[in-house]
Amino acid sequence: MDRREFLKTGGLFLVGTPCVYGLMAMAAPRPHEAGATDARRWGMVIDLNRCPADCSACLEACRRENNVAVHGDRRWDIHWIRKVTIRKKHEADAPTRTLPLLCNHCDHPPCAQVCPVQATYKRADGIVIVDHHRCIGCRYCLIACPYNARYFNYRENDEWPNKAYPKRSHGVAESCNFCAHRLDQGRPPACVEACRDSGAGALKVGDLDDPDSEISRLIADNSVKRIREDLGTEPKVYYIGL
């Protein structure tokens, strides 16, 4: 029985339900947690010099893999990864940069800090995840995320391209989960794989705590930036060429 069915059939017992439901949710195993280990800390490096402005391979792969909702209406569309074009403030002639934006899997995630039911949590390996069975749809996390990386699934999504992965629930918050289900199987996130297969190779994922990992070497050997480091969220997505 999913969250909505439970609430419907339990309508007659509403007084006792929140307490029972809360206990059930707290007792349920967390999604994608089995593969997490504190032996690694996942992060990402995005090399903008390798990322063509008109490429959307990562966005499309993410939608296909994670059944992310596309309604063709910006009020309802969800973007686990999106591309934005930026220009330096107060410099009208400054060149623009187009960059992929996604959840930064912050080491100090404000989205998790404000969640009243611990639906948003950080796994042992640093991936920040929403447990859709626990989320009550309050949207505090959307307000708390300084990166606009959180979306709310306002509408039912009829599309279900990847049957191996759950259809998205509506009425809950969501954001990129670094394809934790794939990382747990030793496979790269769908966006990283698509970027590699396109020949660009701009997205890399790996262990930030391993000084010999590819991303640790990229961070050591290049001038890298993280977005809004000043906020103290400790984002784990690093940009080269920003």
Ligand code: SF4
């Ligand atoms: S980027 Fe936003 S949604 Fe992702 S972990 Fe940080 S605060 Fe949370």
Ligand code: SF4
């Ligand atoms: S919308 Fe869901 S995940 Fe976000 S703060 Fe509320 S309960 Fe937590």
